Amino acid sequence: MTSATTALVTGANKGIGFAIAQGLGRRGLRVVVGARSEAAGAEAVERLAAQSIDASAVRLDVTDDASVADAATELDDRFGTLDVLVNNAGISGAFDPVTWEQDPTTMDLDELRRVVDTNVYGVVRVTNAMLPLLRRSSAPRIVNTSSSMGSLGRQPGPVMAAYSSSKTFLNGITVQYARALADTPVIVNAACPGLVATDFNGFAGDRTPEQGAAIVVQLATLPDDGPRGGLFDDGGVVPW
Template identity: 65%
Template sequence: MSEKRTALVTGANKGIGYEIAAGLGTLGFRVGVGARDPERLGPAVAKLRADGVDAFGVPLDVTDDASVAAAADLLQRQEGRLDVLVNNSGISGPYAPDWTQDPTTLDLDAVRAVVDVNVYGTVRVTNALLPLLRRAPSPRIVNTSSSMGSLTRRTGPVMAAYAPSKSFLNAITVQYARQLEGTGILVNVACPGLVATDFTGFHGRSPAEGAATPVRLATLPDGGPSGGFFDDEGEVPW
């Protein structure tokens, strides 16, 4: 078992996920770069390594049980434990040219696909990796969400598939925090804000800025908050 702290970031071959991996690597973590596309995974790992990050590739499709099991097996054999899990993989689903998803005309298959990645994928990966997290001295789980999932703020355009999927993710994070209370595993939700990626049509701030809150939550001290929803400014109202 490696004595170096190890992190896994899903959806880490680009955008916010890549910058979360880079940020954790800068702090001395050995970082597993989770990605479902092998053609993008290799170059992302190579770039991180060129920048001095101790990175390795983890082929991972969060919607596929066999893929998640294979990733857990790889981490078990190669690392022996996991200190940090960042569930960053997410999709928006199809939307209109004005960036909206009309609830009155929603395709239910599209909603299912969004929830499968944004929620079920997080549950699938988290549960598969909990045995490895339990072996770490100060394990942390961070789920990447959005203030669009806040029932109080109701930010952004009407996106009737994406926004509720994040509300669902926020709610299930609270249940994990309650279940794992007293184990030392801290579980929180991070809102990166509006970040310039292909997901947003490259509107917003830099991915590195968006990665700051997930990285901070991934490195909370023992006794830190669990079951919270945070952005750069502090707690986000649910």
């Protein structure tokens, strides 16, 4: 067990998650790539190590109680503590390939449940499993990767009934964690990376993964007097 600052990033084997791990690693943090596939996690670690980043992987499926519990036990055994948790893993759910929409009037409830299970319940599942480790840190940070598409005020982009609603739910959960942990060193916020070109959206975004990751990295390394319970993008607070 060392005194290095350790960060776990879920869904970090590709896209924004990989860029977040890369950004934190470049700041000198020891990063743990959370990935459902051991092979994908190992490949990401190899790419990070090639950049002289201290990286390792842990198998982690945010929708599986046993997988999350095993990952927490493994991190406890390896490091004994956790300083940063980035809940990045997420899915869009099925959408119309022509309109890019999820129509609430025809939405399949099982598909909605699948999206919420990953994007919201997965965050709660992982956060609660990792909190005992985070509480051992002197400056613990939790960042939930969200979206301004969950904003009730802005309502940007196409109608995405499952995805956007899950992010509204996630923003609400983020606030409740921040309130519950207000008197502790644990700082909790949500981040909006913007429309990033990844396989998540068919590479249709206008931002690079590195650009999208920047706000997450910033929130993950906030000073002790940093903001709590907010949703932020590059421009500052996102009203939602």
